[in-house]
Amino acid sequence: MEKEILNVIENSSKILIITHVNPDGDTLGSASALKSFIGDKCDILIQIEDNFQFPSTYHFLPHLNNALNFSTLKNRYDLVIALDCASIDRIIAPAREIFDNCENTIAIDHHKTNKGYAKYNHVRGGISSTGEVLYDLFKIWNKEITKEMAIGLYSAILTDTGCFKYESTTSHTFEIASNLSKIGINTSEIADLCYTNKPKNLVLFQNYLITNAVFCLNDKIAYTLITKEIQEKFQAKDEYTEGICETLRSIRNVEAAFVLKETQIGTKVSIRTKDLDATKIAGHFQGGGHKRAAGCTIKEKLNKASEMLLGVTKELL
Numbered sequence: 669m670e671k672e673i674l675n676v677i678e679n680s681s682k683i684l685i686i687t688h689v690n691p692d693g694d695t696l697g698s699a700s701a702l703k704s705f706i707g708d709k710c711d712i713l714i715q716i717e718d719n720f721q722f723p724s725t726y727h728f729l730p731h732l733n734n735a736l737n738f739s740t741l742k743n744r745y746d747l748v749i750a751l752d753c754a755s756i757d758r759i760i761a762p763a764r765e766i767f768d769n770c771e772n773t774i775a776i777d778h779h780k781t782n783k784g785y786a787k788y789n790h791v792r793g794g795i796s797s798t799g800e801v802l803y804d805l806f807k808i809w810n811k812e813i814t815k816e817m818a819i820g821l822y823s824a825i826l827t828d829t830g831c832f833k834y835e836s837t838t839s840h841t842f843e844i845a846s847n848l849s850k851i852g853i854n855t856s857e858i859a860d861l862c863y864t865n866k867p868k869n870l871v872l873f874q875n876y877l878i879t880n881a882v883f884c885l886n887d888k889i890a891y892t893l894i895t896k897e898i899q900e901k902f903q904a905k906d907e908y909t910e911g912i913c914e915t916l917r918s919i920r921n922v923e924a925a926f927v928l929k930e931t932q933i934g935t936k937v938s939i940r941t942k943d944l945d946a947t948k949i950a951g952h953f954q955g956g957g958h959k960r961a962a963g964c965t966i967k968e969k970l971n972k973a974s975e976m977l978l979g980v981t982k983e984l985l
């Protein structure tokens with residue numbers, strides 16, 4: 669399958685890389701590296717709901733400033749590659765239409781819940797990041813990893829492992845990080861760009877949500893609710909919620925942390941856990957993800973959704 673994927677890439681004349689909706693460092697870093705490898709015949713699409721800008725944190729990644737969004741999306745590709753998209757739902761209209769109508773499609777991913785929705789699927793569930801999967805592919809293909817590619821790959825791995833903290837971080841992950849560092853990238857500068865370059869409103873918004881968090885079952889469960897009103901008050905972009913759930917989980921005794929956000933179609937839920945399997949909670953509401961980090965959407969208002977979520981979690985605890 670690895671060789672087949674390279675063949676398809678080499679034999680295609682116009683390629684679209686799709687990052688997942690509400691993109692993170694892994695999907696964007698991987699897209700940046702793959703675009704560096706493929707070159708001019710390839711475009712990157714960044715899917716942002718509500719036409720927000722993509723997270724300003726990641727503007728430093730090569731090629732992303734020339735990436736397409738829904739309003740500049742073209743419709744002439746003979747190959748579409750989805751990166752870090754756990755399911756087809758992570759690709760939304762109008763990109764979904766292009767994906768569905770394209771003869772050749774590739775999915776490269778690391779989510780255990782990925783069932784393989786593309787023509788060619790390279791899914792390695794449990795690996796730290798799509799960045800790591802992609803690095804291994806370049807090695808299997810015997811391709812040189814340039815400094816430009818290394819910036820994207822390192823950013824992807826750094827952010828998706830929570831700075832090498834999560835249990836998906838293996839000796840191989842560190843080996844890759846070491847090899848990327850040998851290529852000559854500035855790892856401390858990349859870490860600064862990813863983590864000490866936040867918009868002021870983001871920090872104030874997160875601080876507000878932590879201050880107003882609710883704790884129950886002797887602090888085993890912690891959650892916070894994001895109403896439309898609060899989002900407007902802090903002019904919060906989608907990316908602003910990233911990290912709140914981790915902060916709640918970092919509290920002693922907390923076993924499960926949730927961030928519930930009011931959206932047009934109901935309540936979007938982020939789940940972070942310690943020993944509990946987060947995919948079991950998310951799966952109850954047709955969501956998915958990883959063992960300690962998962963998500964789902966509940967088609968109910970905030971308060972009703974939080975009741976349902978607490979009910980399911982209390983059963984599992």
Ligand SMILES: [Mn+2]
Binds near residue numbers: 752798828
């Ligand atoms: Mn990922």
